[in-house]
Amino acid sequence: MKEIEKKLNGEINRLTNKTFKFDERVKDGWFSAVYFLKSKEITEKMLPNNEVTMQFFQKEHAVLCGTDEAIALVYKFANHPDKLNIHSLKDGDKVSPYETVLTISGPYQHFGFLEGIIDGILARRTSVATNVYNVVKAARTSGKQKPIIFMGDRDDHFTMQAGDGYAAFIGGSTAQATHAMNEWWGKAGMGTMPHALIQMFKGDIVATSRAYHEFYPEDDLTALVDYNNDVITDSLKVAREFGETLKGVRVDTSRNLVDKYFLRNQHVMGTFDPRGSSPELIFALRRALDEEGYQHVKIIVSGGFTEDRIREFEENKVPVDMYGVGGSLLKVTIGFTGDNVLLNGVAQAKEGRRFKPNPRLEKVPYIEQK
Secondary structure (H helix, E strand, O other): OOHHHHHHOOOOOOOOHHHHOOOHHHHHOOOOOHHHHHHHHHHHHHOOOOOEEEEEEOOOOEEOOOHHHHHHHHHHHOOOHHHOEEEEOOOOOEEOOOOOOEEEEEOHHHHHHHHHHHHHHHHHHHHHHHHHHHHHHHOOOOOOOOOEEEOOOOOOOHHHHHHHHHHHHHHOOOEEOOOHHHHHHOOOOOOOOOHHHHHHOOOOHHHHHHHHHHHOOOOOEEEEOOOOOOHHHHHHHHHHHHHHHEEEEEEOOOOOOEOHHHHHOHHHOOOOOOEOOOHHHHHHHHHHHHHOOOOOOEEEEEOOOOHHHHHHHHHOOOOOOEEEEOHHHHOOOOOOEEEEEEEOOEEOOOOOOOOOOOOOOEEOOOOOOO
16 A cells, blocks of 8 residues: 555555655755755854754645655654654644744754755645645635646646645645656546547547547546637537537637637627637537537536636636646745744744744654655
């Protein structure tokens, strides 16, 4: 059983380096700001008998993520990690502005050089988890929770996928686009057909869907229907061909295009922006499917969806069944700060900062990192 599955089943409390597989160069300071390395050297030689408490916080209402990863990093690469005293909240906890989420106590030279890396881990993971949480919340504005597919593979470097996928899971996403995004939490990626496959069948959505269904008969057949910029026509073609077998259609129309439905029905134009996967296009698609008896066919939309756009769709009761969201979920909008706030048990911190105990913090037992 994978480590993440053990955590989900309550068998373990924290993930370890078995999941994270850190770069061993962390130990040598390769990823640490040079001034931390210089501070480590000076402290080792001039002030070796010290004990500091470093605390971490951020400034937003957020969904915390990255604590397991940060703690595993410290226990893997700090000097004498078994002598450190760590208290922390958990991944998935809701946190308030300036709330202390993690404290580490021990000799500065044993772990201080990891400060910036810890900040970065918490910032990235918490940002993604919070972004996803806010999108998931927006997707139930109309009263019914709509699933969110995390489709961020093309919006950042591929090495970010595993951690981002885990953070998206913590934030509440329903499914992820790649296997790598699911690696830390033990699932498989999901998806149906891209535009490239339709192109190989010369734009014939029925032939593409037929081939897909032949190769993957156990999948719920979902057709991507915007390739020819004629969403309603192509949706009906596939629905007539497959009937009950067709489970859904996905609309991914570019914000620079106006679907041919509006060009054929120009009398409806003039009161709204017809570009992209507009609400009016989705309403028209739902009507067309329903009128021909395909009420069972779900509508998935993707392409440039954000928290605000999803909330607007939900407030206007646009008949969307699922949202695919990518780049907007990967914006790092939350920054973390690590401060040394106690020195040998006495308050000692940068002006404007102070030790802020948090009764929600739990002591983290030492776990050897393989």
